Amino acid sequence: MTDKEDPKKGKEKRGTSKEVCGYPLSIFFIVVNEFCERFSYYGMRAVLVLYFKYFLRWDDDLATSIYHTFVALCYLTPILGAIVADSWLGKFKTIIYLSIVYAIGQVAMAVSAIHDITDTDRDGTPDNMTFHVVLSMVGLFLIALGTGGIKPCVAAFGGDQFSDHQDRQRRTFFSVFYLCINGGSLLSTIITPILRAQDCGIHSQQKCYSLAFGVPAALMLVALVVFIVGSGMYYKAEPQGNIMLDVCKCIGFAIKNRYRHRSNQYPKRQHWMDWAEEKYDKLLIAQIKMVLKVLFLYIPLPMFWTLFDQKGSRWTLQATTMNGHFGSLVIQPDQMQTVNPILILTLVPIMDSVIYPLINKCGLNFTPLKRMTVGMLLAALAFVCAALVQIEIDKTLPTFPSTSQSQLKLLNMGSETVTVKMPGNDPLNLAAAQASNEYFTFEAGQIDISIGHPEVRNTISLAKGQRQTLLIPSNITEEWLMTDDITSKPQEGNNAIRFVNGMNTTVNVSIPAANFGLIEPFSYSNYSLIKNGKVTFTLWSGSQSCEYSTDFGFGSSYTFFIPSTLVFGPNCQESITAAEDIKPNSVHMALQIPQYFFITAGEVMFSVTGLEFSYSQAPSNMKAVLQAGWLFTVAIGNFIVLIVAELAKLPKQWAEYVLFASLLVAVCFIFSIMAYFYTYIDPAEIEAQFKKNVNEDDEDNKHKLQKTEVEMNKRDSIKCHDEDDKDKQTKM
Numbered sequence: 001m002t003d004k005e006d007p008k009k010g011k012e013k014r015g016t017s018k019e020v021c022g023y024p025l026s027i028f029f030i031v032v033n034e035f036c037e038r039f040s041y042y043g044m045r046a047v048l049v050l051y052f053k054y055f056l057r058w059d060d061d062l063a064t065s066i067y068h069t070f071v072a073l074c075y076l077t078p079i080l081g082a083i084v085a086d087s088w089l090g091k092f093k094t095i096i097y098l099s100i101v102y103a104i105g106q107v108a109m110a111v112s113a114i115h116d117i118t119d120t121d122r123d124g125t126p127d128n129m130t131f132h133v134v135l136s137m138v139g140l141f142l143i144a145l146g147t148g149g150i151k152p153c154v155a156a157f158g159g160d161q162f163s164d165h166q167d168r169q170r171r172t173f174f175s176v177f178y179l180c181i182n183g184g185s186l187l188s189t190i191i192t193p194i195l196r197a198q199d200c201g202i203h204s205q206q207k208c209y210s211l212a213f214g215v216p217a218a219l220m221l222v223a224l225v226v227f228i229v230g231s232g233m234y235y236k237a238e239p240q241g242n243i244m245l246d247v248c249k250c251i252g253f254a255i256k257n258r259y260r261h262r263s264n265q266y267p268k269r270q271h272w273m274d275w276a277e278e279k280y281d282k283l284l285i286a287q288i289k290m291v292l293k294v295l296f297l298y299i300p301l302p303m304f305w306t307l308f309d310q311k312g313s314r315w316t317l318q319a320t321t322m323n324g325h326f327g328s329l330v331i332q333p334d335q336m337q338t339v340n341p342i343l344i345l346t347l348v349p350i351m352d353s354v355i356y357p358l359i360n361k362c363g364l365n366f367t368p369l370k371r372m373t374v375g376m377l378l379a380a381l382a383f384v385c386a387a388l389v390q391i392e393i394d395k396t397l398p399t400f401p402s403t404s405q406s407q408l409k410l411l412n413m414g415s416e417t418v419t420v421k422m423p424g425n426d427p428l429n430l431a432a433a434q435a436s437n438e439y440f441t442f443e444a445g446q447i448d449i450s451i452g453h454p455e456v457r458n459t460i461s462l463a464k465g466q467r468q469t470l471l472i473p474s475n476i477t478e479e480w481l482m483t484d485d486i487t488s489k490p491q492e493g494n495n496a497i498r499f500v501n502g503m504n505t506t507v508n509v510s511i512p513a514a515n516f517g518l519i520e521p522f523s524y525s526n527y528s529l530i531k532n533g534k535v536t537f538t539l540w541s542g543s544q545s546c547e548y549s550t551d552f553g554f555g556s557s558y559t560f561f562i563p564s565t566l567v568f569g570p571n572c573q574e575s576i577t578a579a580e581d582i583k584p585n586s587v588h589m590a591l592q593i594p595q596y597f598f599i600t601a602g603e604v605m606f607s608v609t610g611l612e613f614s615y616s617q618a619p620s621n622m623k624a625v626l627q628a629g630w631l632f633t634v635a636i637g638n639f640i641v642l643i644v645a646e647l648a649k650l651p652k653q654w655a656e657y658v659l660f661a662s663l664l665v666a667v668c669f670i671f672s673i674m675a676y677f678y679t680y681i682d683p684a685e686i687e688a689q690f691k692k693n694v695n696e697d698d699e700d701n702k703h704k705l706q707k708t709e710v711e712m713n714k715r716d717s718i719k720c721h722d723e724d725d726k727d728k729q730t731k732m
């Protein structure tokens with residue numbers, strides 16, 4: 001047995017590794033490795049859905065399902081990595097091997113995104129999509145295996161570098177580790193979307209997904225190299241056999257044995273695991289008890305992640321209904337998510353150097369489990385904030401028709417004012433080229449309308465549950481046109497825009513991002529979705545053109561009217577009128593900052609503490625397994641989001657936020673009771689005690705053995721003497 005393999009010598013080894021300011025130098029390589037790995041993971045994830053949608057040409061549903069399946073897989077594979085590390089390869093080798101798998105996966109993704117590989121006709125689109133789909137799916141599978149597999153090992157391996165007396169340093173390590181996770185992810189989520197937006201290619205220039213995946217692949221290779229460079233400095237605890245198999249067998253035996261001795265005639269044992277004592281080592285039984293105690297405590301924890309992971313879904317959707325103008329800076333709805341890592345980078349040092357020491361000074365014993373409880377309450381508070389913001393947003397949303405109602409707007413395409421009479425409304429004067437300010441709501445399916453002077457009457461049919469616009473022609477005796485308008489806010493903060501052509505010639509309207517096509521006289525275009533910001537439309541009629549510029553906010557809808565009186569040329573802008581069908585979002589995105597603040601403060605108290613707690617309470621041979629158990633709570637949390645959102649189906653979004661907050665408070669209450677009964681242990685001390693007892697027993701046994709041997713020898717020598725005497729006697 002080498003020094004490194006001997007668990008008893010492990011502590012000495014850690015104590016003698018090179019130290020800087022009381023910290024083992026080896027952890028520098030581990031935190032840099034984590035930074036690069038998280039850069040790689042989050043960078044790739046940031047552009048994944050867009051890759052599915054625009055490169056592989058999948059629809060939204062398929063893209064979202066595959067994305068979530070991939071994320072869930074990344075939190076299920078830690079179990080696999082942990083078992084391999086603790087039972088077979090050890091953490092060091094597992095990290096190396098799985099990092100190689102991970103890097104291959106990232107390279108496969110980057111290659112799968114090179115459109116030129118199969119673009120035989122050189123038109124800019126891949127001609128063999130199966131190749132790209134298969135390669136990217138293989139890549140994602142390898143990445144999930146790699147990132148999930150190494151995740152529990154890296155954290156536990158970092159923890160292993162500290163000696164038992166370095167509790168404080170180890171706690172700081174887990175905080176720095178968390179900072180690196182968030183530093184890496186923050187940088188990559190900013191950088192990779194920029195890389196994706198570049199054009200690249202050999203035969204034709206396309207959006208550069210290969211570069212957006214290539215840089216994370218390079219960072220994963222850097223992570224691997226950095227980790228290998230530190231190799232000589234690590235303390236590498238060797239695996240102690242197939243521990244997971246032993247654990248399963250031992251638990252199985254305890255259950256069977258307990259069942260066999262279920263009758264009252266057998267005395268009860270302190271713990272049901274004690275029923276394994278007949279066959280298994282007391283140390284193994286004690287270690288299993290430690291793990292089970294912590295795993296039991298984990299049962300309520302997935303609820304925290306259920307709320308936490310809605311940042312990327314529900315909260316981002318909420319942001320799409322908000323106004324993202326921060327002065328001259330425009331924040332896109334999905335960019336709001338970067339507030340989380342930014343706040344982590346500021347809150348972790350503040351908590352560690354100010355808040356926790358202050359609480360300590362006040363004489364309060366802020367134990368890890370208490371911190372985690374407070375973290376859960378903060379997450380619930382974040383959801384209360386989200387509900388309040390939602391209530392504010394709901395106030396600004398348009399009232400769309402119910403399924404039994406119809407809504408109608410009017411647009412006067414003529415060059416004179418007209419008076420419109422509709423049932424249940426006062427007569428309305430509509431100026432030339434103007435639309436009514438609002439939609440009128442009707443319960444009946446058909447209404448009588450009279451327009452102009454002398455009046456022209458008409459009965460028009462309205463579509464139930466729909467919004468429509470009545471286009472009043474300049475000659476009201478001609479056919480009246482009805483358009484179908486949108487009945488929900490445009491998705492992702494976009495603006496839904498269309499044009500109505502009141503001219504008697506065909507008009508073509510275009511902008512670089514969209515083409516409204518040819519609009520026939522007295523007709524209208526389809527809606528096009530346009531991002532926020534300044535946009536210049538170019539209108540063409542024959543060889544004449546007109547430029548119309550306007551600034552869009554988020555989530556609005558407009559109908560632009562081209563009047564018959566439009567004169568093409570430099571001053572045409574004033575003639576075009578805009579009817580605001582849906583107002584732009586007015587509630588500011590900054591209102592989401594409190595909810596981000598509370599969820600992140602909750603994360604620091606819950607997740608950073610939980611990471612360290614999972615390490616410190618795990619027996620030496622199951623550190624990675626318990627880290628994987630901790631990550632498993634994240635996977636379950638993600639599944640709960642899907643289940644609760646599906647089952648609850650609440651009509652109001654704010655009510656769903658309140659439901660989630662209440663569920664977490666209830667779960668937090670249960671957790672605090674469980675935490676109250678939990679007694680903190682020092683696994684190293686317990687293990688040392690067991691080993692000492694075994695050694696003492698061994699010593700006793702040795703003594704007994706020696707005594708027996710001496711006695712046996714004595715007896716033998718007496719026997720020999722006797723036989724010698726006998727011999728002598730016979731010889732004589």
Ligand SMILES: CC(C)C[C@H](NC(=O)[C@@H](N)CC(C)C)C(=O)O
Nearest residue numbers: 181182185186340341344607634
């Ligand atoms: C489940 C978490 C322990 C995962 C952790 N995530 C974070 O630290 C987030 N604050 C990052 C952010 C970019 C979503 C991780 O290890 O990635």
